[in-house]
Amino acid sequence: VKTIGVLTSGGDAPGMNAAIRAVVRTGIAKGLNVKGIMRGYAGLLKEEIVDMDSRSVSDIIQRGGTILYTARCAEFRTEEGQKLGAEICRKHGIDGIVVIGGDGSFNGACKLANLGINTIGLPGTIDQDIACTDYTIGFDTAINTAMEAIDKVRDTSTSHERCSIIEVMGRSAGYIALWCGVANGAENILLPEYYDGDEQALINQIIENRKKGKKHHLIINAEGVGHSASMAKRIEAATGIETRATILGHMQRGGSPTCLDRYYASMMGARAVDLLCEGASNRVVALRDGKFVDYDINEALAMKKTISPYEYEVSKMLSR
């Protein structure tokens, strides 16, 4: 391997810049040329490829987002798009690529690997919904951002003795909701993995809690569970308690990454370059039981993970 590329793809996540920086600087330290591919696979197909040196990643470790920008690219889902991508890599002398993104991006990396371009995936998503790894780049920052925002809503919710529904990200995975629900002391945590849609039970609990003397009722709703604003209206109508919905939205993706995200993203970026130097391809770097490991991308994509029932039960116990 002489020349490697790095790209970010899918949803952005804080810590991606730390990973890019680590790939660039580790690559250079090992005598490789490093190229930045802008806007994920879309930029690859448009040959938006720039030479990187140590200074091109100066002053980015503390910044959210991704300096390489990110995109989704329908054309890369097609065989022609993938072949074109591999050809462009060859044209630019790129024989290895680090892809920072989620499962979709790893699917794309796998296709490139099959076409002879060595690829290594790094798990970058705030949702933590990549099965092969206990940690994904951006999750720690996102939960801290959401936690601080929820604390603020909680203050005003308590002062007005309201019920508050706060919607956090997580279309199909409730990790942000669970972690914030526990950390913010929510009365209910509605997770796509466990919520059975029994709104009447929820309403009964709100009424019971009010009788018990609770001054507020905080519901953390994962995005995938349903429409928070209409849920708030129904709850208010049924309980007579003023109920407001707050959707945290894209603020959860931004902001300066936490120390943990900067550190792990740095280690994973370096590991990706080590793997390319060893001739590895179609691998994804993961953190499992406190150790950095790597898996075949196809194996990784076939893995399943879910929120531990024990942790979910604890979350319910602590909210009483």
Ligand code: ATP
């Ligand atoms: P997030 O979890 O943040 O959504 P992701 O990486 O899963 O991130 P996707 O939009 O699913 O996000 O994928 C990013 C890009 O990867 C797609 O726009 C597409 O270009 C490429 N991609 C996804 N699936 C495939 C596939 N099956 N084959 C080839 N390329 C793919």
